[in-house]
Amino acid sequence: MANIFERLGKGEGVFTDEGKLSPDYVPVDVLFREREVREFAFCLQGSARGGKGEHLIATGPPGTGKTTCAKHVLGQLSEYSKKAVPIYINCWEFSTRYAIFGEIANLLGEVLPRRGIASDEMMGRIVQNLKREKKSLIVVLDEADRLFLEKEEGILYDFARAPETSRVNVGIIAIANNKEVFARMDARIRSSLCAKMIEFFPYSPVQLKEILKARARVAFFPNALSDEVVDLCAGIGAKNGGDARIALSVLRGAGKEAEREGARKVTLEHVKRAKEGVLGGIAKRKFPLLDGNLQKVFEFVEKKGDVDSVEIYAHFGAKEESEERKIRKWIAKLEELGFLEGKEFVDGEGRGRRIRVTGK
Ligand SMILES: Nc1ncnc2c1ncn2[C@@H]1O[C@H](COP(=O)(O)OP(=O)(O)OP(=O)(O)O)[C@@H](O)[C@H]1O
Ligand SMILES: [Mg+2]
Known part of the structure; x- marks a missing residue:
């Protein structure tokens, strides 16, 4: 029996050129831009x-x-x-x-x-x-x-x-x-x-679909992908900020899941499995570079979804004005970096700020 790597290199699997799905690859045609x-x-x-x-x-x-x-x-x-x-x-x-x-x-x-x-x-x-x-x-x-x-x-x-x-x-x-x-x-x-x-604005689901299709033509065997698979990946990218990187990463991940099983076609199940890994990895992408306190504040807001700044101070145990000020600075930094966005509000009890993850 031929060597397994040789067999994989000779067209078994789903990819013809997986490198065309790598984040560093610059596509020949930039679509919709x-x-x-x-x-x-x-x-x-x-x-x-x-x-x-x-x-x-x-x-x-x-x-x-x-x-x-x-x-x-x-x-x-x-x-x-x-x-x-x-x-x-x-x-x-x-x-x-x-x-x-x-x-x-x-x-x-x-x-x-x-x-x-x-x-x-x-x-x-x-x-x-x-x-x-x-x-x-x-x-x-x-x-x-x-x-x-x-x-x-x-x-x-x-x-x-x-x-x-x-x-x-x-x-x-x-x-x-x-x-x-x-x-x-x-x-x-x-x-x-x-x-x-x-x-630059988020891509629509239809645009993401076209971007994926164009990339699939140079990266996958012609019959390895069905329209449903491409649609699902485009939908995941669309739901997560109209992000082509997410859509392409899920598509690539799904291809890898298929190859791992020795399958010649990518299925919806492969896409679902790949999605977990990709979305889980996104939040961590730039985080190693964030200072520990900023990361903790971000994770708290992300878990809560939409949170009053007062609740953030309380969560981090701020009792005095000076402690609140410190946390306010962390929030401001995260807003400046584009990780969080804040909105002023006024209600019966006074004014406040609600904070959430940008684009969520
Ligand atoms: N219009 C497009 N046509 C084809 N591929 C695209 C297009 N837009 C983005 N992509 C692909 O999507 C991925 C992400 O795009 P890109 O790196 O340009 O995003 P970005 O706006 O710079 O994101 P970030 O703000 O995170 O740096 C890349 O792999 C790129 O090849
Ligand atoms: Mg970029």
């Missing part, structure tokens, strides 16, 4: 011609295609023009001014001294490189919420001012879940950035 892709391109066209770029802030809930659109447009730009250097930075990975300048210098091929240099000097190297190569710079700062958490959003100011201070052209696309973080941005940064805002 023509307007957003055009906005991104419009903002970058100055840079693409070696001139002044414009700045753009893109916001929207998880899995609505922000990163996909940005990477797609950067790819197109590199094909079209050699006058701009496109750079993609994930701010959860590079979260300080120092780390971001370092990564950009690195990607531009600058060899930095081992002794380490100050961030201003690093920016100096970046500027010299761009001038020498006669190029403009395009920086996508993805998951930029993190910059605000680290109080490193001043980097937006550095980039926005670069044409005046250093005579180099820089175009910025900043992406985040929560548009509030930009609304609360320092006036000095906001006015120098003067960015256009664009909002």
Whole structure:
């Protein structure tokens, strides 16, 4: 009997190319996002011609295609023009001014001294490189919420001012879940950035279905999926915030369940099993990076669904004003990061705030 891995590799199972369902894969066609892709391109066209770029802030809930659109447009730009250097930075990975300048210098091929240099000097190297190569710079700062958490959003100011201070052209696309973080941005940064805002909205069930179908064509054997299976995965994505990542993860998970059983078709039962794992994993996705107290508050609100802030103070044993203030700060931080949303209310007994998980 042939080796089991060899058999799996030779077309047994359900996948033809499971990698096409991986989170890092950038689809060739970005569906239902023509307007957003055009906005991104419009903002970058100055840079693409070696001139002044414009700045753009893109916001929207998880899995609505922000990163996909940005990477797609950067790819197109590199094909079209050699006058701009496109750079993609994930701010959860590079979260300080120092780390971001370092990564950009690195990607531009600058060899930095081992002794380490100050961030201003690093920016100096970046500027010299761009001038020498006669190029403009395009920086996508993805998951930029993190910059605000680290109080490193001043980097937006550095980039926005670069044409005046250093005579180099820089175009910025900043992406985040929560548009509030930009609304609360320092006036000095906001006015120098003067960015256009664009909002991404959740996908509808029909859109999710089409996105899944297109991906299924390149990832699964033609007969491995029925319409019901695709519909169910799309429905799960739709119910959980119109999130394409969730829909695709459930589809991939269902495929893996089928392969584990040696089945050639994915069933509704496989989807249901995959759903548990995917939805259970989502909440934990960004949590390792949240401080323990924030995580506890979030989990409490998530369990309660919709809760009065006073109840949160009580749950965490706040007895004095100073303790309440501490918890209020944690809640505010979670709101700023887009994990929670709060709403003021007035009733017979006075005013208050109700807190819930964003988008729930
Ligand atoms: N319009 C689309 N067409 C095809 N695939 C899409 C589309 N939008 C999203 N996807 C797929 O869904 C997944 C999530 O999309 P993406 O990473 O762009 O979301 P996001 O808005 O950046 O989410 P987050 O805020 O969590 O970073 C990716 O695997 C991507 O390939
Ligand atoms: Mg993203």
